[in-house]
Amino acid sequence: MKKIKILSFLMAMMLALAACGSDDAANSGGDEGSGEDGGTTYTVGTDTTYPPFEFEEGGKYKGIDIDIINAIAEEEGFKIELKPMDFGGIIPAILADQLDVAIAGMSITDDRKEKVDFSDPYFDAGLTLVVSEDNNDITSVDDLEGKVVAVKNGTTGADYAEKMKEEAGIKEVRQFNDSPSMFQEVANGNADVLIEDYPVIAYAIKTSNLDLKTVGDRLNGDQYGIAVKKGENQELLEKINSGLQKIKDNGKYDEILNRYLEE
Structure with a gap:
């Protein structure tokens, strides 16, 4: 009788473990991002x-x-x-x-x-030229000859400046890892102009004391x-x-x- 009870208990345990394994497999293969468990x-x-x-x-x-x-x-x-x-x-x-x-x-x-x-x-979006508030010499790409241009590393502004460097006669394209450092370079007079996405610089000028201004038309029509x-x-x-x-x-x-x- 004891053997029968032990065998019955072991069989029940095996069935329970098998059921748990099935549930785990089903859960691991759930629909990604379905939202049923909070989503991926x-x-x-x-x-x-x-x-x-x-x-x-x-x-x-x-x-x-x-x-x-x-x-x-x-x-x-x-x-x-x-x-x-x-x-x-x-x-x-x-x-x-x-x-x-x-x-x-x-x-x-x-x-x-x-x-x-x-x-x-x-x-x-779209790129624009940005200069210090007291700079009236730069109003377009035609005015970049001999100038130092600040850009943000890896951006379309950086690509644009490098492509235009020879054609516009740009003296140096100076790259930065973040926008605030780039803004400060122009505000301090260490660079003549920067190239930035218009909505970004418009917001920065509006909300901070940057002493900068945008000039000229947008340089492209980025999306x-x-x-x-x-x-x-x-x-x-x-x-x-x-x-x-x-x-x-x-x-x-x-x-x-x-x-x-x-x-």
């Missing part, structure tokens, strides 16, 4: 020295890009983990599988599209996109595009822009 978490690279798109205030990250990716995540049922870094390191981090997504005021360019896949455009690793994250890219369209349709997108930019 994606690591998102961003440059938090780039207001109004991303910046730190009161120990929290905020800005147009931060609010947009959070709104998309909410709509699509996934979570994000922000990973601040220098802009120039973002695409290398995606290629090294250290990031799933990047949103950092990143212009969609042919060169970048060779390395990453972009979402649908989410913002129309910003959200990036993922090329050819390897199509499902995630579809979620991002879906969420982006949803927040445009339901008004959240306009609310975010109006929060940081004046009409």
Whole structure:
């Protein structure tokens, strides 16, 4: 009788363990980003020295890009983990599988599209020349001969300056890892002019005592996109595009822009 009871107990234990194993297998193969258990978490690279798109205030990250990716995540049922870094390191981090997504005021360019896949455009930007308030000598690219131009490393502004260096007769293109250092270089008179995305510098001039001003027409018509690793994250890219369209349709997108930019 004892043997029968022991055998019955062992069989019951084996059945219980088998059932637990089945549940674990089912849970590990759940639908990514379904939202049923809070959703998949994606690591998102961003440059938090780039207001109004991303910046730190009161120990929290905020800005147009931060609010947009959070709104998309909410709509699509996934979570994000922000990973601040220098802009120039973002695409290398995606290629090294250290990031799933990047949103950092990143212009969609042919060169970048060779390395990453972009979402649908989410913002129309454009480069502009910026000089100190008392500088009346520079009003266009035609005035850059013999001048020192400050740019941010890895940006389309840096690319533009390097491409125009010989044609415009630029004396030196000086690169910086963050926007504040670049702004200060021109404000202090150590560089003659900087090249920056118009909405970024317009916001910086409006909210800070930079003693800078924008001059001339916009140099190009950049559009910003959200990036993922090329050819390897199509499902995630579809979620991002879906969420982006949803927040445009339901008004959240306009609310975010109006929060940081004046009409």
